[in-house]
Amino acid sequence: MLSIIRDIPPHVFGVKATGQVTADDLKSVLLPGLEVLTQNQNDIYYLLVLETPVENFTAGAWFQDMVxxxxxxxxxxxxxxxTDETAVEKFTDAFSYIAPGESKGFKLSQLDEAIDWLSIK
Incomplete structure (x- = not known):
């Protein structure tokens, strides 16, 4: 399941993943949230808090994420x-080399640090 994270800077869109994450979760939460953000801010500052293993994302969810x-x-x-999944954190750090913008992985205990990092435009 994806849920929107509140109480973060208005230029940041954040979601928390718990349990199983499906394509419907991405279609009903992530995609509309990104649409509103890009209409209002033009740029995307995105926070994803993984409180579930990446194995709990269905194939459809991964496809919608790619879309x-x-x-x-x-x-x-x-x-x-x-996330506390070291491999995901390292992949996120490396993602900056192949995609526009910056990507950075944080431990769950560093959530406030992640929000602070995203707060700086």
Whole structure:
């Protein structure tokens, strides 16, 4: 399930993933949130808090995630992924080399640091 994170800077869109994440979650939460953000801000500052293993994302969810990434490819400015999965954190750090903008992985205990990092335009 994806839920919107409140109480973060208005130029940041954040979601928390718990349990199983499906294509419907991305279609009903992530994609509309990114649409509103790009209409209001033009740039994407994105916070993803993974409180579930990446194995809990269905194939359809990964496909919708790819669609979101490609649709807004030039608008990504900063992506923070907060997780205790070391491989995901390292992948996020490396993602900056192949995609526009900056990507950075954080541990769950560093959520406030991730929000602070995203706060800086």
């Amino acid at each position: 979101a990434g490609l649709k807004h490819f030039t608008k990504w400015k900063k992506i923070a992924v907060v």
